[in-house]
Amino acid sequence: MADAEIIAIGHDFIKEMGITDVELQINSVGCPSCRGKHREALKTFLKPKYDELCPTCQERYHTNPMRILDCKSPIDQELVKDAPMMLDYLCEDCAKAFEDLKANLDAFGIEYTVNPKIVRGLDYYTKTAFEFVTTKIGAQGTVCGGGRYDGLVEEVGGPSTPGVGWGMGKERMLMTMEACGAEIPREPGTDVFIAYVGEEPKKAALKLMKEMRDAGIAVQMDVMGRSMKNQFKHANRIEAKKTIVIGDSELENGRVTIKDMESGEQTEAAMDSIVEALK
Numbered sequence: 001m002a003d004a005e006i007i008a009i010g011h012d013f014i015k016e017m018g019i020t021d022v023e024l025q026i027n028s029v030g031c032p033s034c035r036g037k038h039r040e041a042l043k044t045f046l047k048p049k050y051d052e053l054c055p056t057c058q059e060r061y062h063t064n065p066m067r068i069l070d071c072k073s074p075i076d077q078e079l080v081k082d083a084p085m086m087l088d089y090l091c092e093d094c095a096k097a098f099e100d101l102k103a104n105l106d107a108f109g110i111e112y113t114v115n116p117k118i119v120r121g122l123d124y125y126t127k128t129a130f131e132f133v134t135t136k137i138g139a140q141g142t143v144c145g146g147g148r149y150d151g152l153v154e155e156v157g158g159p160s161t162p163g164v165g166w167g168m169g170k171e172r173m174l175m176t177m178e179a180c181g182a183e184i185p186r187e188p189g190t191d192v193f194i195a196y197v198g199e200e201p202k203k204a205a206l207k208l209m210k211e212m213r214d215a216g217i218a219v220q221m222d223v224m225g226r227s228m229k230n231q232f233k234h235a236n237r238i239e240a241k242k243t244i245v246i247g248d249s250e251l252e253n254g255r256v257t258i259k260d261m262e263s264g265e266q267t268e269a270a271m272d273s274i275v276e277a278l279k
């Protein structure tokens with residue numbers, strides 16, 4: 001059930017990002033108790049074809065023959081066409097997990113196809129493997145991939161702990177969104193931009209920035225040595241909601257002006273109570 005739920009989260013996220021033409025493909029990579037048999041069957045099947053495999057797959061034949069199944073070489077793809085697939089070698093436990101996964105995805109109303117060639121390169125992966133694949137960005141169209149990795153925590157020295165999850169690449173995601181004509185969401189603007197002139201005001205601004213961040217306020221200040229005019233331009237560009245200017249006179253008076261960038265309204269606050277004033 002957890003596997004189906006994790007897949008549903010990925011599915012909803014992709015949908016919400018406006019990505020269309022995406023297909024969910026699922027498979028099972030088995031577990032240590034059933035994978036050995038498949039491995040042997042696969043090696044037996046590939047042995048007479050060994051010399052025709054690409055150099056990488058000749059290597060994989062010895063280290064991780066399952067990975068030959070998803071080699072991108074068209075020659076190798078042809079060679080493995082009728083190869084034994086993990087799905088036919090699942091132990092009872094793994095077979096039940098795969099049937100449950102399909103039933104739970106059906107219950108969620110999520111469509112999928114079974115792709116027996118989805119494999120994983122590392123031994124700690126178990127059972128469920130899945131990919132969300134699109135045709136929008138060429139041949140390597142996986143926008144999100146994941147599955148179960150029940151062996152991972154133990155492999156890195158922890159107690160036996162099951163795990164399931166997925167990962168996606170931000171750039172690939174953005175490329176796919178662009179190809180689908182989806183609207184790219186804007187980053188949220190910062191709460192406050194602190195503009196300053198001079199060395200002492202800069203120190204005061206840094207101190208203030210730290211106080212604001214500690215209070216949970218999103219704040220930025222110039223790190224490029226911009227002029228006051230360009231600092232304001234920058235504040236506009238990053239869509240700061242409010243700006244504060246610190247110069248020598250503000251330091252002298254101990255008071256600053258907080259400007260609301262949308263309404264243009266200005267309010268004064270004592271230097272040592274700005275955080276409260278902003279909140």
Ligand SMILES: [Zn+2]
Nearest residue numbers: 031034091094
């Ligand atoms: Zn198994």
Ligand SMILES: [Zn+2]
Nearest residue numbers: 054057071076
């Ligand atoms: Zn190959």
